[in-house]
Amino acid sequence: MNSKISPILYILFGVFGAVASNSNAYDLKSHTWTSDPTMRVATISFPSGSIWRDDLETGVGRWNGINGMWLEFDLTYSNYNSFNTPCDNTSGDGENNVAFVSSAAVDGNWGLHCSDYDGSERLESDIMFNADISWNTGIQDERVRKTDKPTFLKVVVHEFGHSVGLNHFDTEHAVMSQGYDGHLWWGGSETYRHHPMADDIQGSRVLYSHSNGEIDVTATNFEMSGATSTALWRNNSTITNVSAGNSVNVEYSVANIGKSSASFSLGVYLSTNDYISTSDTYLGGFGYVLPAHYIWDRDKTFTIPSNVAPGTYYIGVVVDTDNSLTENRESNNRLVFPGKWNVN
Amino acid sequence: MFFRFLSVALISLSLSVPALAAPAAVPPDATPTELVAYSPVIFTGIASGMRYGFHDDSKMPYTFVQFSGVKYLRRDSSIGDLSKDTVEISMAGGLRENLRLLEIDEMPKFDLGQRYLVFIRGGSWRLSPITALEKGVFRLHGRLADDALVLNYHGQPIARMDERQFILAKEKSANESAGLAEQELDSRQASYMAASSGRAPKDKEKEKALSEIVVTESDLAREPDNARGRFANFEDIMTISVLQKFIEQTAQKTAGMYPEFSQVSLTPVDPLGGKGVSARSPSASGTDEVRPFSKTQVD
Numbered sequence: 001m002n003s004k005i006s007p008i009l010y011i012l013f014g015v016f017g018a019v020a021s022n023s024n025a026y027d028l029k030s031h032t033w034t035s036d037p038t039m040r041v042a043t044i045s046f047p048s049g050s051i052w053r054d055d056l057e058t059g060v061g062r063w064n065g066i067n068g069m070w071l072e073f074d075l076t077y078s079n080y081n082s083f084n085t086p087c088d089n090t091s092g093d094g095e096n097n098v099a100f101v102s103s104a105a106v107d108g109n110w111g112l113h114c115s116d117y118d119g120s121e122r123l124e125s126d127i128m129f130n131a132d133i134s135w136n137t138g139i140q141d142e143r144v145r146k147t148d149k150p151t152f153l154k155v156v157v158h159e160f161g162h163s164v165g166l167n168h169f170d171t172e173h174a175v176m177s178q179g180y181d182g183h184l185w186w187g188g189s190e191t192y193r194h195h196p197m198a199d200d201i202q203g204s205r206v207l208y209s210h211s212n213g214e215i216d217v218t219a220t221n222f223e224m225s226g227a228t229s230t231a232l233w234r235n236n237s238t239i240t241n242v243s244a245g246n247s248v249n250v251e252y253s254v255a256n257i258g259k260s261s262a263s264f265s266l267g268v269y270l271s272t273n274d275y276i277s278t279s280d281t282y283l284g285g286f287g288y289v290l291p292a293h294y295i296w297d298r299d300k301t302f303t304i305p306s307n308v309a310p311g312t313y314y315i316g317v318v319v320d321t322d323n324s325l326t327e328n329r330e331s332n333n334r335l336v337f338p339g340k341w342n343v344n
Numbered sequence: 345m346f347f348r349f350l351s352v353a354l355i356s357l358s359l360s361v362p363a364l365a366a367p368a369a370v371p372p373d374a375t376p377t378e379l380v381a382y383s384p385v386i387f388t389g390i391a392s393g394m395r396y397g398f399h400d401d402s403k404m405p406y407t408f409v410q411f412s413g414v415k416y417l418r419r420d421s422s423i424g425d426l427s428k429d430t431v432e433i434s435m436a437g438g439l440r441e442n443l444r445l446l447e448i449d450e451m452p453k454f455d456l457g458q459r460y461l462v463f464i465r466g467g468s469w470r471l472s473p474i475t476a477l478e479k480g481v482f483r484l485h486g487r488l489a490d491d492a493l494v495l496n497y498h499g500q501p502i503a504r505m506d507e508r509q510f511i512l513a514k515e516k517s518a519n520e521s522a523g524l525a526e527q528e529l530d531s532r533q534a535s536y537m538a539a540s541s542g543r544a545p546k547d548k549e550k551e552k553a554l555s556e557i558v559v560t561e562s563d564l565a566r567e568p569d570n571a572r573g574r575f576a577n578f579e580d581i582m583t584i585s586v587l588q589k590f591i592e593q594t595a596q597k598t599a600g601m602y603p604e605f606s607q608v609s610l611t612p613v614d615p616l617g618g619k620g621v622s623a624r625s626p627s628a629s630g631t632d633e634v635r636p637f638s639k640t641q642v643d
Contacts, residue, residue: 029447042623052626082622086446087436087471089403089618099623104615107471108369113449116440123444131624150373162449168478168498287527298526 025174026203027167031117033208037125037163038074042099044081045129051137052152056098058139059156062175062195063164067214067328068259069204071164085126087114092124096163103132111155113162125163129155139193141338154194161200165207173220173253173295174199192218192332198257202293205259214258217290218332219266219319221252238339245306248283248341251299252317256290258328263289267321268302270343274336276316281308285321304343313341368467368604372450374476376505380594382605383463383475384421388484388584389414389431391454396438399611405438405446406612409454411462415488417591420599421466421608433464433610436471452481452497459484461494461584466605468613484584485575491583493575501581505590513578 039060046053057075064072075098083099086092092114106112106128116123135152142151157175166176174197196204242248256262265287269280283302290296316336320327327333370382380386389411397408410432423431435451451472454460463480464473474480483499484492494502496510503513575581600606 031445031447044623044625047625080623082620084620087404087448088616088621089614090620091403091440091442091444097623099621100626101621101624102615103369104470105621107469109372109450109477115447115449116444117447118444128621129626131626135626159449167449284528296526 025169025171025199026176026206027169028203028207029165029167031115031120031122032165033071033122036072036074037096037122038076039098039125039127039163040080040095041075041077042081042083042097043077043079045100045131046077046098048077052100055137055153056156059153059194060160062157063160063204066196066201066204067212068210069201069208070210071204071208073160073163083126085114085128086116086124087112087126092116092126094124095126096124097126097128099128100131101128103130106130110150111159113159115163122165127159127163129159139191141193151194157194157196161196164204166200166203169199169203171199173197173255176200176203192329195332198255198293198295201257213260214328215260215262215325216258216327216329216332217254217256217262217264217319217325218329219252219254219317219335221250221317221335221337236338239312239342240339241342241344242304244304244308244310244343247301247303248315249299249301250315250337251297252335252337253295253297254288254290254319255295256292257295259292261289261291262325263287264320264325265322266317266319268300268315268317270304270308270341271314271316271336272311274314274316276314276318276334276336278318278321281305283315304341308343310344311342313343315341370465370476370605372476372479373509374479375508376510376590377507377594377598379463379475379480380418380591381598381602382465383480384418384466384606385416385423385464385608386418386462386591387411387414387416387431387464388459388461388488389429390459391456392430393432394454394456397434399434402612402614403440404436405440406434406436407438407451407453408432408434411460413459417461417588418595420595421606423464423608423610433462433473434612435474436612450477452478454481459488459492461587464608466602466607468609470612470615473608473610473612482587488584491585494582494584494587501575501578503580504582513581515578 041053041056046056060073060075083095083097084090084093085097088105108130110130110133112128113125114128115125129152134149136149137152139153140151142154154175161176169176171177175194176196176199240248250268252268254266265285267278267285268283269276269278270283271277271280283304284300286298288296314336316334318335319333371378374382390413391409392412393410395408396405398404399406410430412430414429414431435448437446437448437451439445448471452474461482461484463475465475465480478497481497482502483495483497485495485501486492496502496512501513502510504511
């Protein structure tokens, strides 16, 4: 059916066209920035010193901090109370507005990105957030989040990803994944949560290629799609009983979000505290070679050594255990799984 | 090839736009139960036509999508011409009179010729009548008569649902078949790591182990979205008959619980009144959502 459509029709009709790729999950817009955009932030929504401004700047920094792409957002704060946006009944006001607005203005969505464009030229990019709902603020651990409230920082990263020029992806491991439960990238450390992942980053680099390199490997864990067990959808009070000498099953994802292929090791450890390190009890490990921008879901079973003393432990992973890689980010190399394991 | 295309015909509709009615919000992360509860109309149909247009004197363009061969899984509210098997819905976004284009990222986009399952929300709306936007759109793979497979909006096969979401089907050894491999560190290496404060084996040893793993970009290539047999390697994909049964049961269980979502409208409201948007403080009136179905167990 689609294959019978002539290329001419595709050209005529492809104004919302996705950039198809057989090897990558990212989905790019046809209209992008030609220079660093200035986003006009409403101070009534983001007052100085507020958690809202902190989260906004953190979220924007997630994109600005990607090496190997030249695009950076500039934020300017402005005291305005009303504005026109391409998705009201006007053609917008030519400013790239960022503001909280009524739920009606975003049709009940948590966030909304509206853009006007002419051919490939982006004319306006407005990002609006729902002011009529409650939010979680700050950096959240989505694995153990106990409320239905959306996390503001994550929605910031997602909506600015649209402004970068990314559409929704068909992958769970991306901030541009559609749907809240799809945003399963937590990152290996608290400071790395709600961060663009392999496909997000690769798409951004395709749009705004820059010669700067980046070396970065990391790991996360998740509820494996389609798995019969949901054991990894844990919370911090989840305690799993296991006898020394018996096995435990863990799921994690290992990722290379750098610009080139990387060889590295990963170790899984049993720890008496939630800071996983290579000095903890080693349960097993693997060597990986992953191409750039690749994430791999793993489901593994490890044996608790028979000489482990009874007690309560944490389990987690460390990537690049021997520090053989000089990474742009070393802070995302550790990951502790939610909950504890009671060894008896 | 995976095409997305939209007609550029500009045909205005003479439809009235009620003003200043506040749309009732559907949670963007609607659960499967909520999807049904908020959707008095649920249908399958083939996307057979698309065009840009306007509602009444609105300056905001909408994309009108026509579905043919429509079959209703739920029709508790009137929608369109009941004597026809076509339905046309519209979503904000498209070509303006000045030939600029409006794109709103949360709006679903449709591929012509693809059969979809679409959840239509009740109550008033401004941007889209589809319940929970992309979450309320599913692709169907195969003929209905053959109990078509259910895929999500992005074309990923769905295995089942739980109380929170639809669970994607698991691909059998997907990455292994794509050429990826990993090298387990053997017991000697493990002992070495434990004995040396967890330090991994040093470079030569490690390099030797890792050199046996060869992965190229071409090894990782995925099949095109619409390739024949794409789903042969997946386990337990949900069929439309299973989802239809869930819809019927859930519709019965939740009937009458959301009167504000009982009637479908195919024309938007404009609560902004053409006056632009007001910037707000986020903390002024934030309220927790009422989610009576979010923890409902799926039968």
